[in-house]
Amino acid sequence: MAFKLPALPKLSGRTIAVLAAVGAVAVGAVAANASKQESPAAGAPPAAPAPKAPADQTASHDATAAEMKAAAALPQCRSARLVPVNRSWGIPMPSIYASTSTTCNLMYGDDPYRGSNRYGEPDTAIQVLQRNLNFCYATKLAVDGIYGSNTRAAVKLVQRKHHLVIDGIYGPKTRSAMNWRLYSMATRSWSRSCSSPL
Template sequence: MAFTLPKLPKFSGRTIAVLAVAGALGVGAIAASASKQQQAAAPPKPADGQAAPLTADKANDQTSLEAAAAAEAKLAQCRSARLIPVNKTWGIPMPSVNGSSSTNCNLKYGDTPHRGSDRTGDPLTAIQVLQRNLNSCYGTKLTVDGIYGKNTRAVVTMVQRKHKIVVDGIYGPKTRSAMNWRLYSSATRSWSKTCSSPL
């Protein structure tokens, strides 16, 4: 038994044109609807000169970075400087907590050298150690005066931007860990020829 296909109706040229237009409009409507859904799901593009809006993840990351920076800003002033060992040969002279090898402290604008009425420790040396290192590793020409003034703050801000951390102009643990340092060897009494970020 042979199988035969049913006969299709014959359409005029005008009917075919109308059906083609209707089909194209239907496909166009579906594509436009899909495009609108994609645009609704995607974050809006910023206008020229504006920063890109934060997505939920980026906003959370930014909030946590800002919270960490705020916590660092509340740390005690660095009132000493110590050679912090990196290995058996080299160490890093860096600002530290007075009477401790801890470097969880900060230096900020207005430290000239002491902050507030507390006159303990040696923040002058801590600030000078930071200034010398900035000059050696970042090619700046800061006056090594032990005053955390506008020039020192500007250089710290530049370092923070360079290393993509929160830019607040305060030297603290995040800046310490991100920035490059010149190493010193007590055994040979010599400085490293290059700077690195060994922390």
């Protein structure tokens, strides 16, 4: 069974104009009422200012920015060395050229040198990092010695997993938090699993 709607009466041009005017007045009245509610009345106390970010969030943001700046200011890792863990095992990791220090960084764009200095082997340092990321974090990176977008994304994954600042820069905090595959010079063999012995 089909329903039939009643026919609406035809409105004259004058009736349509009157209805439009009434609608405009109603809309204007609603808008005026809304603006009165938003602006404070004369003599009324001003509205409270918008809440600011808590001090601990601001401090956290400042600390994160400072940490990122400090990480970026370190020298580039231009070598790799075996860092002893105990008598039998060590960790191959990026290091400063001609030094025992591993307080250096690798970052997006290192392919292999950063700046005008051409010494050391930063591509070796990057390859050591890439191999470790592949084994311990199953990242499937090309071990090419180029710190490109895939390597940066893998480092960010590590930083997220270990609750670090996620900036994609391999530096001392990332180095100390991440898992490493150990190598034994005595037996010339690799560990079967990864650990974070630092």
